[in-house]
Amino acid sequence: MQYISTRGGITAVPFTETVKMGLATDGGLLLPRTIPRVDRSTFESWQGLSYQDLAFEVMARFIDDIPVSDLKALIKRSYEPFDHPDIAPLVHLDGLHILELFHGPTLAFKDIALQFLGNLFEYLLRRDDSFMNIIGATSGDTGSAAIYGVRGKERLNIFILHPHGRVSPIQERQMTSVTDANVFNIAIQGTFDDGQSIVKDIFGDVAFKGRYHLGAINSINWARILAQVVYYVASCLHITSHENDRATTFAVPTGNFGDIFAGYIAKKMLPEGCISKLVLATNANDILARMINQGDYSLGPVIATSSPSMDIQAASNFERYLYYLLDSSPQHVVAAMARFKEQGSLQLEDCLGHIRRDFVAVSVTEEEVLQTITECYRNHGYILDPHTAVGVRAALQQRAQGIPTVCLATAHPAKFAATVEQAIGRPLDLPASLAALLDLPTRCEIMAADRQQIQTYIANHALHR
Numbered sequence: 226m227q228y229i230s231t232r233g234g235i236t237a238v239p240f241t242e243t244v245k246m247g248l249a250t251d252g253g254l255l256l257p258r259t260i261p262r263v264d265r266s267t268f269e270s271w272q273g274l275s276y277q278d279l280a281f282e283v284m285a286r287f288i289d290d291i292p293v294s295d296l297k298a299l300i301k302r303s304y305e306p307f308d309h310p311d312i313a314p315l316v317h318l319d320g321l322h323i324l325e326l327f328h329g330p331t332l333a334f335k336d337i338a339l340q341f342l343g344n345l346f347e348y349l350l351r352r353d354d355s356f357m358n359i360i361g362a363t364s365g366d367t368g369s370a371a372i373y374g375v376r377g378k379e380r381l382n383i384f385i386l387h388p389h390g391r392v393s394p395i396q397e398r399q400m401t402s403v404t405d406a407n408v409f410n411i412a413i414q415g416t417f418d419d420g421q422s423i424v425k426d427i428f429g430d431v432a433f434k435g436r437y438h439l440g441a442i443n444s445i446n447w448a449r450i451l452a453q454v455v456y457y458v459a460s461c462l463h464i465t466s467h468e469n470d471r472a473t474t475f476a477v478p479t480g481n482f483g484d485i486f487a488g489y490i491a492k493k494m495l496p497e498g499c500i501s502k503l504v505l506a507t508n509a510n511d512i513l514a515r516m517i518n519q520g521d522y523s524l525g526p527v528i529a530t531s532s533p534s535m536d537i538q539a540a541s542n543f544e545r546y547l548y549y550l551l552d553s554s555p556q557h558v559v560a561a562m563a564r565f566k567e568q569g570s571l572q573l574e575d576c577l578g579h580i581r582r583d584f585v586a587v588s589v590t591e592e593e594v595l596q597t598i599t600e601c602y603r604n605h606g607y608i609l610d611p612h613t614a615v616g617v618r619a620a621l622q623q624r625a626q627g628i629p630t631v632c633l634a635t636a637h638p639a640k641f642a643a644t645v646e647q648a649i650g651r652p653l654d655l656p657a658s659l660a661a662l663l664d665l666p667t668r669c670e671i672m673a674a675d676r677q678q679i680q681t682y683i684a685n686h687a688l689h690r
C-alpha cells in the first residue's frame with residue numbers, strides 16, 4: 226500500500242515512511258492511495274478472531290513493508306498492558322452498546338493507538354539504526370498516553386510540556402510518576418497554548434530539528450488512525466452475529482476528528498451495510514457539528530467544558546475528510562485550506578448531500594452531559610465519563626428505530642471524577658491503577674514558559690549522534 230498527501234506534493238511512500246513522516250512534507254496529511262475493500266465472506270471469516278488477530282487482518286491490508294511475523298509481534302506487545310482480555314469490550318445497556326476503550330495503562334482511548342505507535346517507533350528506529358526525540362505539549366490525556374507509549378523504549382526520548390498546575394491532579398500524576406530515564410516532564414509556568422507555541426517554534430528551528438531528529442506524537446500520524454479502525458470492525462462483527470446482520474450506527478465523542486475518521490475508513494472498507502451512520506458528537510465546541518448540519522466550517526472561540534479533550538476548534542484530522550469531500554482533488558484541498566487559513570471559515574453547503582451519506586451530528590450542552598450521566602447511572606447502574614456522555618446523549622437523540630448503536634467510551638470516569646461525582650451524587654472508587662500512583666515518586670522539571678531555556682534543556686537531555 227502506497228500513501229499520498231492530501232495536498233499532492235509528495236511522491237507516494239510506503240507505510241513505514243508515513244509513520245516516520247507524521248505530517249506530509251508538503252504540509253498535508255497522509256492517506257492510503259486507495260482504501261482496501263473487504264468482501265462479505267472475508268468479513269464473516271473474521272468472526273471469532275481475538276482482538277489482536279483481527280488487528281493484524283485489518284492492519285495488514287494497509288501495511289506491506291513490515292514482515293508478517295514482526296507486525297504480529299508488534300500488535301501482541303501493544304495490547305499486553307491492557308487489563309481486559311477483549312481489549313475493547315462491549316457492554317450492553319438496553320439497546321445501547323458501550324464500547325469501552327479505556328482499558329489501557331492511562332485509562333483513555335488514546336492508549337489503543339499510542340501503545341502501538343510507541344512500539345512501532347522503537348521497531349523502525351532499530352531497523353534503521355536511528356534515534357528520535359519526541360516533543361509535545363499537552364493539556365492532559367494525550368501527554369500521559371504518549372509517555373506510557375514510549376516509556377523505557379530504546380533510541381527514543383520524550384519531552385512533554387504541560388501547563389504547571391493547570392492539568393487535573395490525576396493527569397499530572399499519571400505523567401510525572403513515570404520516572405524512566407527516557408521520559409522528561411516539563412511543567413511550564415504558563416498555559417497550554419504557551420506550551421504549544423513553544424513546541425511549534427522549536428520544530429520551526431530546522432537545524433535543531435534535523436540534529437536531534439525531532440518527532441511528534443500528535444493525532445495526525447496515520448498509524449494512530451489505523452489502530453483505531455480495528456475496534457470499529459470488531460464491533461461490527463459482534464453486532465452482526467448478535468443482532469441478525471443489522472447495520473451498526475456509531476456515536477463518537479469528537480475533538481480532533483481522529484477517532485471518527487477511523488470510523489469513516491472502516492465504513493469505506495467494510496461491505497455495504499455494515500456501518501449505517503457515524504454520529505459525530507461534540508460539546509459546546511461545535512464547529513464540526515455545524516459543518517455536518519449546515520456545511521458551515523467556521524472557527525469559534527475555544528470554550529472550556531467538562532470534556533476537556535474535546536475542547537478544540539480547528540480539528541487536525543479534518544483535512545483528511547476534506548480530501549474525500551472535494552473529490553480526492555489535491556488542488557481543491559490546497560485552495561480550501563488556504564481559504565480557511567485566511568478567513569477562518571469554509572462554506573461546504575454544496576457538499577451536504579455527500580456529508581449526510583455518512584454522518585449526522587449533535588452538539589451537547591453541559592447540562593445535558595450531567596443529566597445523561599445521572600440518568601445512565603440511575604437507570605442502568607453504569608457510570609459514564611463526561612466525554613462518553615456527550616456521545617451517549619447524541620446517540621439517544623439520533624437513535625433510529627431498529628438500528629443498533631455503539632457508543633464509544635473514550636475515558637474511564639475516575640479520570641474526570643469531579644464532574645462525575647456531581648452527577649451521580651456519590652464519591653467514585655478510584656481504580657487500583659490510579660490509586661497506586663499516589664504513592665509513587667515523581668520527576669518533573671518546572672520551567673518558565675521561555676522557548677530558549679526549554680530548548681537548551683532539551684538539547685542537554687536529547688539523544689544525538
Ligand SMILES: *Cc1c(COP(=O)(O)O)cnc(C)c1O
Binds near residue numbers: 333366482635636
Ligand atoms: C482525544 C479524546 C477524544 C477526542 O478524540 P479525537 O480523535 O480527537 O476526535 C475524546 N475523548 C477523550 C477522552 C479523548 O482523550
